[in-house]
Amino acid sequence: MGYAAIIFDLDNTLLNFELCERQAILGALEACGIYLDLHGINETTFIQVYETYNSKYWKQRETFSPGELIEMSYGSTLAQLDIKTNQISNLSQSFWHIFNHSAVMEPDVNEVLTVLARNYRLAVITNGFVSAQLPRMQAAGIDHFFEEIVVSEAIGFAKPSPEIFHHALSKLDLTPAEVLYVGDSLTHDYAGAMQVNIDFCYYNRRNQNLIQEVQPKFIISELLKLVTLFN
Known part of the structure; x- marks a missing residue:
């Protein structure tokens, strides 16, 4: 298929966002002495x-x-659940610290990246804040695999905007035909890749049914399939 590079989404493709967030939500409560029970x-x-x-x-x-x-989210949640505290600011700080060091990965990520890195240039395009996405990749120990890490906050455009994909292609000095994009979101990843004619591999981690109009180039339910497809 002639790809020179494989570009990955980050959240719920390489890192399990829900589990990282859960750790941070509950960890911050514990750190601030707020016990739900x-x-x-x-x-x-x-x-x-x-x-x-x-x-x-x-x-x-x-x-x-x-x-x-984060303060707004905790404040509204605690108010609705009638939990009184003066720790809202501390909760926010604790959440951000824990979240930025949470490294819960999707299954087989290290193995997949190790194998693919032998034959392909690797990169990441992710929506989010630089102060969160880069430390989380470092905490997971996967940042070294990637030649470029493009974060929406840093360039002012977020997926599915074509600009963020064009930026990554420019940094890699590659054409759309030379790149495969792997992601879990049809709204952000698939829609964005289609706008710039990049082949898309849908990481269908929840085995969702697709409508007929949605036709990714590849569909996988586990990342390990990338090794058999592209190695």
Whole structure:
């Protein structure tokens, strides 16, 4: 197929975002001495409420800093669950520290990258903040595999914007035909890759059914399949 480089998404492709976030949400509560069982609340309920607010607030990430957004998420969650505390600022700081050092990877990531790096140039295109994405890759010990790591905050464009893909191609000095992009999101990864005519490999980690209009070049349910496809 003649690819010179394979570019990966980060969250829920190489790193398991949900588990990293869960560690940070609950770890920050523990670090600040807030114990859910004393309030008759289980972890699942707290996380569900937190994520509802978090998804809403993070749409304002161009207006607020990560720390402010996390404070807003904790503040609204604790208020709804009637948990009173003066630790909102400390919760935000603890969350950010734990999250940026969380290194829960998807299965077989190290093996896959080790094998692919022998024959392909590797890179990452990820939405998010530089202060989060790079330390998390370092904590996971995978940053050294990648020639380029393109983070949306750093260049001012986020997936599925074609600009972030063009930026990566420019840094690699490659054409779209020479690149394969691997990601888990049809909304951000597939849509973005299609706009710039980059072949897309859909990491269908939850075995979701696709509508007929969505036709990735490749579909895998586990990353290890990349080794058999491209080695």
